[in-house]
Amino acid sequence: MASKTAAAKDIITLHGSAAIVSEFFCYAANSILYNRAVYPEESFVKVKKYGLPMLLTQDESVKSFLSNLSSQISEWLEAGKLQRVVLVIMSKATGEVLERWNFRIETDSQVVDKGVSREKSDKEIMREIQAIMRQVASSITYLPCLDEPCVFDVLAYTDTDVAVPFTWVESDPKLIANPQMVKLHGFDTKIHKVDTLVSYKNDEWDEEE
Amino acid sequence: MAETKVEISDPETEFFASKKETGHEWELFKENVRPLKRGRNVRLLNHALKSHSDHQKLIEDIDEYDGDDPLSPWIKCVQWVQEAFPPGGECSGLLVIYEQCVRKFWHSERYKDDLRYLKIWLEYAEHCADAEVIYKFLEVNDIGKTHALYYIDYALHMEFKGKVKSANEIFNLGISRNAKPVEKLNDGYKKFMVRTMRRSKTVDDQEPKENDLPSRSFGTILSRGDNNNNNTGRQALGQQAKKTKLNHSSKAPLAVYKDNTTGDQTEMDKSKPEFGSWLMLGGRAERNKENNALPGKWAAFKVPQKPIVRTAAASTSSFEVFIDEEECTDEGVEKKKSETISPSSSNVLPLNDGREIKKETELLRQNPLRHFPPNSYLR
Numbered sequence: 346m347a348s349k350t351a352a353a354k355d356i357i358t359l360h361g362s363a364a365i366v367s368e369f370f371c372y373a374a375n376s377i378l379y380n381r382a383v384y385p386e387e388s389f390v391k392v393k394k395y396g397l398p399m400l401l402t403q404d405e406s407v408k409s410f411l412s413n414l415s416s417q418i419s420e421w422l423e424a425g426k427l428q429r430v431v432l433v434i435m436s437k438a439t440g441e442v443l444e445r446w447n448f449r450i451e452t453d454s455q456v457v458d459k460g461v462s463r464e465k466s467d468k469e470i471m472r473e474i475q476a477i478m479r480q481v482a483s484s485i486t487y488l489p490c491l492d493e494p495c496v497f498d499v500l501a502y503t504d505t506d507v508a509v510p511f512t513w514v515e516s517d518p519k520l521i522a523n524p525q526m527v528k529l530h531g532f533d534t535k536i537h538k539v540d541t542l543v544s545y546k547n548d549e550w551d552e553e554e
Numbered sequence: 555m556a557e558t559k560v561e562i563s564d565p566e567t568e569f570f571a572s573k574k575e576t577g578h579e580w581e582l583f584k585e586n587v588r589p590l591k592r593g594r595n596v597r598l599l600n601h602a603l604k605s606h607s608d609h610q611k612l613i614e615d616i617d618e619y620d621g622d623d624p625l626s627p628w629i630k631c632v633q634w635v636q637e638a639f640p641p642g643g644e645c646s647g648l649l650v651i652y653e654q655c656v657r658k659f660w661h662s663e664r665y666k667d668d669l670r671y672l673k674i675w676l677e678y679a680e681h682c683a684d685a686e687v688i689y690k691f692l693e694v695n696d697i698g699k700t701h702a703l704y705y706i707d708y709a710l711h712m713e714f715k716g717k718v719k720s721a722n723e724i725f726n727l728g729i730s731r732n733a734k735p736v737e738k739l740n741d742g743y744k745k746f747m748v749r750t751m752r753r754s755k756t757v758d759d760q761e762p763k764e765n766d767l768p769s770r771s772f773g774t775i776l777s778r779g780d781n782n783n784n785n786t787g788r789q790a791l792g793q794q795a796k797k798t799k800l801n802h803s804s805k806a807p808l809a810v811y812k813d814n815t816t817g818d819q820t821e822m823d824k825s826k827p828e829f830g831s832w833l834m835l836g837g838r839a840e841r842n843k844e845n846n847a848l849p850g851k852w853a854a855f856k857v858p859q860k861p862i863v864r865t866a867a868a869s870t871s872s873f874e875v876f877i878d879e880e881e882c883t884d885e886g887v888e889k890k891k892s893e894t895i896s897p898s899s900s901n902v903l904p905l906n907d908g909r910e911i912k913k914e915t916e917l918l919r920q921n922p923l924r925h926f927p928p929n930s931y932l933r
Contacts, residue, residue: 416581426728426732439796441914445565446568447570449570479581481583483581483584486580486581486584486587486589486594486599487580487587487589487593487594487595487596487599488589488593488594489590489591489592489593490589490590490591490592492591518564520564520565520566523565524565524566525593525596526566526576527568527576527580527596528569528570528574528575528576529576540570542569542570544565544566544569545593546593
């Protein structure tokens with residue numbers, strides 16, 4: 346996918362960019378599940394990615410869920426039809442949405458329509474992703490403690506002319522009322538621009554639990 | 555294409571769309587943040603961390619300053635602390651920084667007449683249990699003697715203590731030295747005279763003084779009524795005199811200056827109950843101890859430095875605990891920063907230990923010159 350040019354930039358194709366973004370999402374999801382303790386620590390294994398030690402789940406069902414997700418996202422990205430991917434964390438007991446990790450995607454439609462490619466240093470993209478991953482890990486400084494069993498789900502916002510794939514269902518947006526929101530770093534492949542935001546419940550003193 | 559785009563309208567979309575950025579202080583200073591179970595408001599967190607880092611920066615500026623006015627970064631730092639802690643208070647570190655600043659430059663010829671430097675001293679004095687020792691220090695060390703402000707503050711303080719005669723002398727001294735601004739000094743003196751006259755004519759207090767403490771006399775006077783009278787120079791007792799024996803009030807015009815006629819000024823000091831006297835007597839006793847123990851004290855002067863250095867060392871080790879192994883490269887830079895701050899901060903305010911600050915503040919309040927060699931303020 347990448348070939349070095351004289352200017353030390355790499356060529357990015359639509360296919361390549363889609364692969365970068367969907368891979369990013371996969372690792373980000375894993376990191377969130379690990380850092381927010383949605384699954385126990387022991388069920389993760391450390392690998393090297395983006396110049397960082399990243400955690401990947403060993404849980405087979407989560408693994409296959411994320412891998413299906415990843416390929417679907419990649420497909421949507423190549424078609425330029427994906428606008429938003431949101432990882433939602435909910436209370437297992439009540440189904441209440443506690444946290445949302447929101448990734449907004451902007452696609453360069455020219456690339457989709459005309460099949461051109463762009464140029465950007467792979468290294469720089471990696472650095473940008475690294476910065477996001479670091480922030481995800483550090484977000485415990487302000488996120489409320491999730492001290493009950495939680496489950497997660499992934500929502501995708503696509504263009505309306507996209508047929509709903511078999512394994513997906515239409516859903517309500519699962520928003521948090523009056524959320525606290527924090528914008529994180531984003532990254533840009535020059536074909537797909539990804540912005541990140543985490544929103545969480547305002548924890549009130551007088552709430553139960 | 556546009557028709558197929560869904561209009562998403564929710565707080566998150568709006569937030570994305572808005573150019574609002576979330577500051578990144580929370581990430582930059584994450585080692586300084588204790589996670590709360592209920593989470594934190596990131597805006598407030600960023601603000602607090604930024605404020606903390608501003609403070610750090612000002613302290614670094616003091617250490618790194620390379621220009622020809624080394625007092626200026628200190629002034630900026632003092633100003634910051636004053637603004638960050640409007641009520642002041644023990645944990646603000648205000649007293650500690652005043653003290654470090656004045657001690658840094660007290661030898662300096664250059665700042666002897668510097669108004670900013672004088673103001674630091676005067677503000678320091680205002681916060682101490684007994685400012686007189688500071689005013690005396692300034693006099694002995696020729697600091698601020700060309701400024702009217704010095705005489706005004708000093709005289710006001712003595713007046714408050716009831717030492718009206720001294721106050722009068724101080725004003726006169728300032729005037730004779732032509733302290734500037736001249737009009738301000740004259741004006742202050744005039745007002746003082748008016749107050750004094752008023753006091754001697756009517757025995758009613760203009761200013762409320764709380765002095766229900768029993769008069770203490772160390773063998774000067776016999777009867778209680780006479781005590782009251784001889785111990786005047788302070789207005790509350792003037793009031794007592796009025797209550798008990800009105801005929802004493804006829805002596806009042808002279809009584810105002812009576813503190814002089816009973817001889818040694820310092821002896822009278824001890825015998826007068828004053829505002830917060832128990833506190834001040836303690837301080838005075840402590841100072842007197844130093845007077846007596848003069849030869850032995852030099853060794854002890856090393857001791858006060860230790861609490862400051864120790865704290866700095868402690869803060870370095872607490873930084874180490876929080877460094878992630880994989881983030882060595884970035885954190886290394888931050889860590890280095892904190893390391894360069896700590897050794898040189900033996901000079902400057904330790905930030906991290908509120909308890910140390912509180913302790914030192916209280917010690918300074920009682921004995922503002924505790925880090926100074928005793929011969930610097932005694933004559």
